[in-house]
Amino acid sequence: MTIERVNPPSLHATPGYHHVTKVRADSLVMLAGQCPLLTSGELAEGGLAGQTDQVIQNILLALDAAGAGPADVVRTVIYVASPVREELSAVWTQLNESPLAPAFTSASTLLGVAQLGFPGQLVEIDVTAAL
Template structure:
């Protein structure tokens, strides 16, 4: 399996992700959008930082179950229930300071949205990995 991450010179610089991710793989892993729910199905925290930490933990567990690592991630979509760019920037920083950080060097999208599926939910991340 090969993963090539590139930034075309005529596109704008990025804060860590790559514009283009090209993959030759024998198996793809698609995670359901990972929410800030703990193992009992309860919202793990009420604040953005605590919820982001739970989502990171959930993604690491799901990747491990599939035999994948953060370095195998080829696409992420990050949803933050906020229109405040500072909140989006904080989530991006927490993700890139976590053990999941290699996943965000790939093709990534960060979105501020009006609301997410669970009451009180502030963050959700979709992940695709290639093996």
């Protein structure tokens, strides 16, 4: 498996992700959107930061179950239920300071959305990895 991450010189500089992620792999791993739910099915406490921590833990567990790790991630889409740009930036910073950080060097998208699937849910991340 090879992963090539590129920022073409004709495109703007990024805050850590790459514009293009090219993959040659035997298999792809697509996680369901990972939510801030505990094993019990209850929503993690601690507001946006606490929910983001739980999503990070859930992604790490799901990747491990697939035999993958953060460095194998080739695409992420991060959904934050907020119109406040500073809250989106805070999530991006938290993700990039976590054990999951290598996942966000690939092609990544960060979106503010009106709402997510569970009542009170503030963050969800969609992940694709290559093996």
